[in-house]
Each structure stands twice: as structure tokens, then as C-alpha cells.
Amino acid sequence: MIVSLDVLPLSLVENTQALSGKESKDVQIGFEVTEMPPRFITPVVDTEVSEKSAALFHCIVSGCPTPVVQWFKESKCLAPDACKYAIVSENGSHSLKIQNVEHSDCGMYLCKAHNTVGENPFHLKGIIDEDLI
Secondary structure (H helix, E strand, O other), rough: OOOOOOOHHHHHHHHHHHHOOOOOOOOOOOOOOOEEHHHEEEEOOEEOOOOOOOEEEEEEEEEOOOOOOEEEEEEEOOOOOOOOEEEEEEEEEEEEEEEEOOHOOEEEEEEEEOOOOEEEEEEEEEOOHHHHH
């Protein structure tokens, strides 16, 4: 997080108090966050599913400017399609649904959030449990 503050010298604060005739006990500083790298509010968790079922990965990400979230299997960026992958991003909530899971869907998945301030990758495992078949 980048924070920029303008601070008044103590002598100026004391002069202001003398002019107003009141002593201020608290100094209040207000600031607005204008830039913040992506941060996982709710991280993605590893999942274990049976073959032919659906696997759902979900996370909540914040950042300023609003982060872009991408999903990867191994090093390949996943794109939504009608048959296999459904990807939803709405108001900081992001999900990847793998439909009709097969053994070939086993592997390491990555959820990467990035904006102009930074990047935050989150690694997870997608596992097919053959005992659940």
C-alpha cells in the first residue's frame, strides 16, 4: 500500500491553537487509499472431487485499481468455454468451475490477481479422488 501524507509542522499547529484560543488534544489525519496491490480476502482452497463431477474453486480479491484475475492449469491460462471451464468474475468474487472432471484435470492450478500496483499468485491443487468413483 502506498500512503502519502502532508504533515503540518508542530509550530504551525501551536500557532493555530493560540489564534483560536482552544487547545486541540487530538490530531486527526484523514487519507484515502488510491493504490493497493491485489490481496486475497478469501483464498482459494485445494479441492478433491470424484470423476464426472464438477470442481469449484472460489476466491474474493481486493485491490485498487480493481485487479484482473486469471486462472491457470500448470502454466496454461484457462479460458471459459461451453464444455469444460466456466469462469465468473463479479464484484471482487471470482470462481473457476471445471465441469465433468476427468483424470487429466488433475494437477496444479494457479489463481493470479494483478493490477498496475502489483501481482499476487495463489497456488492450489485440483485432485480427482478415484476412491470416490
